[in-house]
Amino acid sequence: MSERYQGTHISAPATFRGVSGEAWRLELPPLGARGRPDLDGTVACYIVRVPGAHAFWDHWNMSVVHLRPIPGVKAATRHRPDVTHELIIGSLDPEEPLPAALVADGTFRLHILRPLDVVEQFTVRDDAIADRLLELAVRAIVDGFASPDQDWRIWWGQAIHSTAAHFADGTHRVDLQ
Numbered sequence: 808m809s810e811r812y813q814g815t816h817i818s819a820p821a822t823f824r825g826v827s828g829e830a831w832r833l834e835l836p837p838l839g840a841r842g843r844p845d846l847d848g849t850v851a852c853y854i855v856r857v858p859g860a861h862a863f864w865d866h867w868n869m870s871v872v873h874l875r876p877i878p879g880v881k882a883a884t885r886h887r888p889d890v891t892h893e894l895i896i897g898s899l900d901p902e903e904p905l906p907a908a909l910v911a912d913g914t915f916r917l918h919i920l921r922p923l924d925v926v927e928q929f930t931v932r933d934d935a936i937a938d939r940l941l942e943l944a945v946r947a948i949v950d951g952f953a954s955p956d957q958d959w960r961i962w963w964g965q966a967i968h969s970t971a972a973h974f975a976d977g978t979h980r981v982d983l984q
Contacts, residue, residue: 825949828857
């Protein structure tokens with residue numbers, strides 16, 4: 808076994824930094840230019856670093872994907888007919904380096920451990936609100952209010968559905984720039 812990987816030092820400034828960690832939003836190329844058709848379902852994606860959230864790794868991938876049909880890609884499995892998006896949190900393999908560039912194209916490779924930590928489907932009006940919901944989830948982690956670890960799976964399910972409902976009923980303002 809190789810020496811344990813100790814984390815990639817991403818040279819780009821973090822998009823969000825808090826008391827528990829930091830996160831980098833990945834740049835998504837335009838639809839059709841992401842290297843694989845299934846990547847066109849990705850609405851937004853972050854790499855999150857939270858030292859101490861798990862004993863053996865400290866980086867996670869957090870993303871949100873839409874569940875609409877994509878030509879050439881197998882249809883998404885929906886847990887309910889009304890769901891529109893899925894939030895995914897996956898631990899990154901600590902023995903594999905992170906990509907040097909923060910551009911999620913066909914050459915970009917994240918080594919995500921299985922099983923995934925969190926996979927939660929939800930319903931929102933559009934991709935912009937799904938993106939905002941992911942941003943709030945990322946901020947909750949780096950600010951120390953939540954953990955990306957699978958032990959928080961039930962909490963995430965409740966938080967994601969409550970937040971989506973609050974966007975729908977106007978409790979949360981949708982400040983989209």
